[in-house]
Amino acid sequence: MLLRIRPESDEPIYEQIIHQIVFQVAAQVIDNGTLLPSIRELAKELLVNPNTVARAYQELERQGILAARRGMGMGLTEEAGKRCRELRAQRIRERIGQVVKEALHSGLEPDVLKAWIEDELSRHSARTRKEKR
Amino acid sequence: MLLRIRPESDEPIYEQIIHQIVFQVAAQVIDNGTLLPSIRELAKELLVNPNTVARAYQELERQGILAARRGMGMGLTEEAGKRCRELRAQRIRERIGQVVKEALHSGLEPDVLKAWIEDELSRHSARTRKEKR
DNA sequence: CATACTGTACTATGTGGATAGTACACTAGC
DNA sequence: GCTAGTGTACTATCCACATAGTACAGTATG
Structure with a gap:
């Protein structure tokens, strides 16, 4: 998953993660049902703290876009595509x-x-x- | 001077003050050479801390748009109009x-x-x- | 001169975003 | 069953923005 984080931006990092995932799902770069990289893995890739990624994932879960699968990771919901296009x-x-x-x-x-x-x-x-x- | 401050905005208050003054000068709602309200006065009007207004005024002074006149207030430069339209x-x-x-x-x-x-x-x-x- | 205003410069406190580190409960996979 | 990975939940620290309050130097105005 390709995300471009700008720490110096006015937009908080966790919001950058949220909206970039939303946009990629809307663009169908990522398909429904896909398993996203784990919190620790994405944090390492983005040179960002795991807590920050966790916060982004929690917000996406709250909006019904992500669903937690213990031991596996976070997966995209079936409605993910629709909701992301709306957002x-x-x-x-x-x-x-x-x-x-x-x-x-x-x-x-x-x-x-x-x-x-x-x-x-x-x-x-x-x-x-x-x-x- | 009419400024609309939104404390809940992502944009810091001091930046809201800056860009709204810049825009009003650019729109020639305020003319070159005008004396702006004092820091304490504007702070009271906007229900904001004087330090926040002072920071905005300092930045505008740094960009050559405002000039301090001790005992009187801050006045618009001669180049204020031109610079504000650029900004x-x-x-x-x-x-x-x-x-x-x-x-x-x-x-x-x-x-x-x-x-x-x-x-x-x-x-x-x-x-x-x-x-x- | 005296007063009241001006801008400027401090210190201290509170809040939110981000980081660092630890701990815990759950599960896939060997 | 064990191990390694997962999400989750804490606490502590740092920094920027904003607030609160005080103090000081300069100037317009009476």
Whole structure:
């Protein structure tokens, strides 16, 4: 499982883990029923404390995306795909709304904002077409 | 000066103060050369600790937007307008880029993303046309 | 000059995120 | 049954943000 953690980010590490797993499940990079790496294993891979991974896993379990299997690890639920797509939509729409609201509220002309959005859209979709990074 | 502080936000209070002042200067709601409310005064108005306001003012001074006038308060620089418009563009473009990158990287179809953006754009520009909230 | 305001600089406390380390109960696999 | 791995639950420490309170140097204003 490929996760990119930025310790210096404003977003807490345990939330980065949560949302990146949610996004990968939504993108079907990880399929329903898959067994995720154990807390200690993922912690070692991400150079992060096991407690931090445990907190992320607990939150995902609370939302019905993960289910604990003692002695084996944490597995994805059957509803994981559906729920993750819902969460992805919720997160993205909320963040778009924040930026747009903030930008217009700051007196920025809507045309300029739309131009910037188009710019970023083409920039990142160009990268997506070729490879991931 | 109208600032809306959300103590429960992920964004630290002192950063909220900074970026809201920057945005209002960029929008020319506050003109160059204006004298801002004193640290203690603004702190009382925002129901926030004076130290928090002081930290925001110090950062704005460090960026050449504010200048301290002992006994009077903090006043906007002559370059304040220009610098604040630069900072506004930087902040907005960066946040747009993050959301777009995240969304496309999560396997979301570009068409869906564009639809969501159009939705939020029309929603908030409708509000802007009438009043602020 | 005297007062009241200004910004600035401290110390101390509380909270949440993150780390470190330990311990316990459960289970797959040999 | 044993071992090694699993999730879970603690305690302790560190750091940043925010708060509370005090003190000091400079200045506008009377």
